[in-house]
Amino acid sequence: MTAAKAVVIFSGGMDSFTVLNMAVNQGYEVYALSFNYGQRHKKELDYAARACANLQVQHKIIDISAINELIGGSSLTSDIDVAEGHYEQESMLTTVVPNRNMILLSMAVGYAVSLKASKVFYGAHSGDHAIYPDCRPEFVIKMNDVCAIANYEAVEIVTPFLYDSKIAILKTGLNIGLDYGQTWTCYNGRAKACGKCGACQERLEAFAENGVNDPLEYE
Template sequence: MSENVVVIYSGGMDSFTVLHKALREGKNVHALSFNYGQRHKKELDYAASVCDSIGVPHKIVDISAINSLVGGSALTSDIEVPEGHYEEPSMKQTVVPNRNMILLSLAVGYAVSLEAKEVYYGAHAGDHAIYPDCRPEFVHRMNDVCGIANYTPVKIVTPYIDESKTAILTDGLNMGLDYGKTWTCYNGREKACGKCGACEERLEAFRDNNATDPLEYE
């Protein structure tokens, strides 16, 4: 019998790759997405579509009420989304306070209810400069806490914590994944903007892989 695991699945290319990596490892995946009051819900629609197409159980949990507590980010508040690469200080405007700790806590609770021993999420090295809750030291401390927070310990699994987005895409392309089924852009318009940090990093990964991004850009 396959082992139950929870995958935090945003609908973006990183979590899309993590989802399929867990499936390739023979795990019984339960995908978990969150509406935390982000600027748009387009990536959640992509997540739902993927899970429906491959028969993966999927929950979208509305925790948007927390927006009144953790505002001040360009992803959750009425602040213009900055353009440019993640290495630029302006991208700190996209940090949502304590987001991953909140999401991981809820995912671990879900894992315990499923008798699952692992929660996967798509932190990677490209996020380390801007997002403290994607850094190895955060993951290590969360693992310590999740090992004692319940009667059953739960492990936080980050298969790409030391890898770049380019490496994640390389792995996904080797698995034959279709990244037209993912949404990365911080803006939720009909086409991806191609200018925000998320788009720039995504396009850079495709260039590094000598591949063409199947998404349409403005």
């Protein structure tokens, strides 16, 4: 019996790394899709490529960086300092990239239709809800409604961790033996993770709560 196909939006970070491995373990024929949207931490794409090579998963990195001519103003894509502090602090609003997930999901769904894949996975989780509207359940529900009718072939948006924290995501991954040294989280794309941005703080919190040392090096 031929395995069902699935597209996984894979940033190279912890959440999508866990989702990618889950999809592989569930027996899907996985097509990983990463985007260069001009993010300052595009180092994550190198991690994504290595992880897919290790898993022998088909992987595309698509350059859509020209989109920044339309959707600038985020500290992830424009010349604005990345805020330090916890995700839930108002300062982290500067990391919002306008309409990012709707754009990425739209392209991933088009890719899925061309592959005759019925599912697109992405790693939205509850820790993102405070800051990122396009990771909230109401967004995912509406996107699923649209993706059911946008093409002749319905595509389901699958978010296994939509109501879970990064702490829970890490616990799931550790339980199936994942090596998070293969992931990059920091919003600053320097040689080592900064340990101070919201992404780093949430990652470090997850490792601390799980009683495990983070394998990444920090400044």
